[in-house]
Amino acid sequence: MKNKTAVITGATSGIGAAFACEFARQGYDLVITGRRKEKIEAMAERLRQEYGADVDVIMAELSEMEGVQNVIDNIKGRQIEILVNNAGFGANSLYQISDLAVMEQLAKVNVLAPMELIHAVLPGMLEYGKGTVINISSESVYMIVPKNAVYSGAKAFLKSFTEGLYLDLMGTGVRVMAVCPGLTHTDFHEKIGMDKSRQTDRGQIKWMAPEKVVEIALKDLERGKVICIPGSHTKMLTHLLNLIPRKSYYQFMYNFSRKNFGKKAV
Numbered sequence: 001m002k003n004k005t006a007v008i009t010g011a012t013s014g015i016g017a018a019f020a021c022e023f024a025r026q027g028y029d030l031v032i033t034g035r036r037k038e039k040i041e042a043m044a045e046r047l048r049q050e051y052g053a054d055v056d057v058i059m060a061e062l063s064e065m066e067g068v069q070n071v072i073d074n075i076k077g078r079q080i081e082i083l084v085n086n087a088g089f090g091a092n093s094l095y096q097i098s099d100l101a102v103m104e105q106l107a108k109v110n111v112l113a114p115m116e117l118i119h120a121v122l123p124g125m126l127e128y129g130k131g132t133v134i135n136i137s138s139e140s141v142y143m144i145v146p147k148n149a150v151y152s153g154a155k156a157f158l159k160s161f162t163e164g165l166y167l168d169l170m171g172t173g174v175r176v177m178a179v180c181p182g183l184t185h186t187d188f189h190e191k192i193g194m195d196k197s198r199q200t201d202r203g204q205i206k207w208m209a210p211e212k213v214v215e216i217a218l219k220d221l222e223r224g225k226v227i228c229i230p231g232s233h234t235k236m237l238t239h240l241l242n243l244i245p246r247k248s249y250y251q252f253m254y255n256f257s258r259k260n261f262g263k264k265a266v
Ligand SMILES: NC(=O)c1ccc[n+]([C@@H]2O[C@H](COP(=O)([O-])OP(=O)(O)OC[C@H]3O[C@@H](n4cnc5c(N)ncnc54)[C@H](OP(=O)(O)O)[C@@H]3O)[C@@H](O)[C@H]2O)c1
Pocket: 009, 010, 011, 012, 013, 014, 015, 016, 033, 034, 035, 036, 037, 040, 060, 061, 062, 063, 086, 087, 088, 089, 090, 105, 109, 136, 137, 138, 139, 180, 181, 182, 183, 184, 185, 186, 187, 188, 189, 191, 210
């Protein structure tokens, strides 16, 4: 019998790499995507050596339809048991002065690529009566901050889309879950210009290891959760922030951003 296969987008580093390690450990064959060739090839080699996994690497720019189609073409005919839509990147600029092309890429990676990939794997999962789709959203859905408008919006789409899909797929045997991580130690923040030295716990600002995010996500999946917010501090913070009247919230976030990230933040 052929091994079960997990597809993970953006497995070069961070949360995607942690999912890849965990599913390889569980005996899955893997299809992983990324753009930094050397790094993802090294990751694939590690998964083969450490877990004996069969790993296919697809180099794919997921903000472009050709990149998404490349992934779809490569997995055609394979029984995909798990799809993790993890690839994504952040922004760190006021929308009014942002490069619109970059904002469009951000939205495409988080919105269109998951839509296309899920649509491609669902027929196989439904025929088999089994499958899992995990979409990596973000705590920024609940905690909207300046310089993040498109990112928060795109992640909110992914969360709502997941909940809608859950309803559409009820009773089919296919599970869907959105994960909304808080600050996580990955390459994400460095890519948007945050120095590693600033990626530390401060007061209510707490960071998590990607492996922990994955551990909690998979536990929540087994519990049948549709939305996973990893970590009690993230859960508590998102809950408390949502109790504040919206106008007070906006003022609080404006002041908080100015204090913590400098005047240029807003
Ligand atoms: N880190 C956090 O605090 C945090 C919090 C909430 C949610 N998230 C979400 O978690 C997911 C994983 O991010 P991470 O934190 O693990 O960051 P990461 O270490 O930078 O990993 C991001 C992955 O996505 C891939 N990727 C980015 N843009 C892409 C594009 N346009 N086309 C194709 N692949 C692309 C990257 O590929 P290459 O590196 O090879 O280019 C990399 O493999 C993202 O969706 C992110 O929004 C992160």
